[in-house]
Amino acid sequence: MFEVFKKIKDGFVNTHKKLWAGLLNPFRKSESFASETLEQLEANLYGADFGPEVVEKIMQQVKNSDPKCCSLLQVVRLTLEAMLHDSEGTLPLAIQQPQVVLLLGVNGVGKTTTAAKLAHYLQTQNEKVLLGSCDTFRAAADQQLKRWAEQLHIECVRSHQGADAAAVAHDTCQAGVHRNYNWILLDTAGRLHNKTHLVEELKKIIRVVKKFQDNFPQHKWLVVDGSLGTNSITQAKVFHEAVGLTGMIVTKLDGTSKGGAIVGIHDQLKLPIYFIGLGEACDDLQKFSYASYLDAIIGSSNGSSTC
Ligand SMILES: Nc1nc2c(ncn2[C@@H]2O[C@H](COP(=O)(O)OP(=O)(O)OP(=O)(O)O)[C@@H](O)[C@H]2O)c(=O)[nH]1
Ligand SMILES: [Mg+2]
Structure with a gap:
């Protein structure tokens, strides 16, 4: 299991770098999100190719969230989780019909x-x-x-x-x-x-x-x-x-x-x-x-x- 995740992590290492480049401590809660931070995040999201509709949704969530309760990283993760909750295909294994x-x-x-x-x-x-x-x-x-x-x-x-x-x-x-x-x-x-x-x-x-x-x-x-x-x-x-x-x-x-x-x-x-x-x-x-x-x-x- 660990090996599988390592392969996935290694595969997406450049996407990870692109997403968080230039953003200091995105995992820390703070008083407010600085406007430069928001601009950088938006540019990074486009760079990692989330596409305009997804970028828009994430930025909206970030702007509506309370930085004292939620770090930037948490808001991004929760927004993406909500968008992907029905994204996994399930294979019908061990069934009779070909x-x-x-x-x-x-x-x-x-x-x-x-x-x-x-x-x-x-x-x-x-x-x-x-x-x-x-x-x-x-x-x-x-x-x-x-x-x-x-x-x-x-x-x-x-x-x-x-x-x-x-x-x-x-x-x-x-x-x-x-x-x-x-x-x-x-x-x-x-x-x-x-x-x-x-x-x-x-x-x-x-x-x-x-x-x-x-x-x-x-x-x-x-x-x-x-x-x-x-x-x-x-x-x-x-x-x-x-x-x-x-x-x-x-x-x-x-x-x-x-x-x-x-x-x-x-x-x-x-x-x-x-x-x-x-x-x-x-x-x-x-x-x-x-x-x-x-x-x-x-x-x-x-x-x-x-x-
Ligand atoms: N790095 C990488 N290369 C891949 C991956 N999947 C396929 N390739 C490579 O992409 C090239 C094209 O793959 P094919 O499987 O021939 O693609 P195809 O869709 O069948 O191509 P056509 O039949 O010509 O339409 C090959 O060199 C594969 O080895 C992948 O997940 N990662
Ligand atoms: Mg082929």
């Missing part, structure tokens, strides 16, 4: 790597996992997932370059259902959210998968590159409108100074965050816990209840 996950998102955000990491995570939870390589667009994509699957000893349904992605999704579900897999993870080709015909392809995959069972795919998760910060909100909205997303995975948060984007993205989309990616290795995927995230970027919650 769970189909469609991983989608724009090019290079980390879908294929995340499919492998997620498969590895589920294996550690004693779940039986099948991968489907529905990125038939690039030959290299299929090879990438094949390598991961071999390394992790996980079965992977594949086809050839140029094959119909929906047909691969179909074959994967067929194999998964007949052979009693618990999880069927479908990696898809990166596509720009504004390229309508590519988004149509995604809809076709969903239609085909639905034929197996009406509630397939139960999970349509957008993979978002966390290092791009709140810039990802626009693409996320387009995908959400097109396919009705059920959750998100935010990748590449290791080393980013834009870790505040997690709050900004969740605030705008209200989608649960299932996992965060903190590196390129198969065990660099962590279940999203808002408490651990806030511990990493702000500090422990000790004393916040006195506010």
Whole structure:
């Protein structure tokens, strides 16, 4: 447990620095918050990429709070806790029905790597996992997932370059259902959210998968590159409108100074965050816990209840 938190803390160290730079003793209660302190906090919040709406909400709370009762750090933490209380996705583990996950998102955000990491995570939870390589667009994509699957000893349904992605999704579900897999993870080709015909392809995959069972795919998760910060909100909205997303995975948060984007993205989309990616290795995927995230970027919650 300690190791897991260390990884999260290390991953968000730059966000932590960005958030508290130039703010002296943000954990101390005082007579009043100096105007320079408020200006610095606001600049830092923008720097850590919380996004304008979240910054506005935090600044409002700070201005409405009593500095004699609450330190700056406590107000920020409590405000973010309230915004994130419903942000954690819960995985339905150890259940009868196969769970189909469609991983989608724009090019290079980390879908294929995340499919492998997620498969590895589920294996550690004693779940039986099948991968489907529905990125038939690039030959290299299929090879990438094949390598991961071999390394992790996980079965992977594949086809050839140029094959119909929906047909691969179909074959994967067929194999998964007949052979009693618990999880069927479908990696898809990166596509720009504004390229309508590519988004149509995604809809076709969903239609085909639905034929197996009406509630397939139960999970349509957008993979978002966390290092791009709140810039990802626009693409996320387009995908959400097109396919009705059920959750998100935010990748590449290791080393980013834009870790505040997690709050900004969740605030705008209200989608649960299932996992965060903190590196390129198969065990660099962590279940999203808002408490651990806030511990990493702000500090422990000790004393916040006195506010
Ligand atoms: N540092 C870091 N790198 C990551 C993370 N997740 C993925 N990557 C790297 O990001 C690059 C792109 O990852 P892919 O998994 O190929 O991304 P993709 O979305 O499948 O890409 P396309 O299929 O081309 O759309 C690779 O070099 C990965 O190793 C992460 O959490 N942290
Ligand atoms: Mg890929």
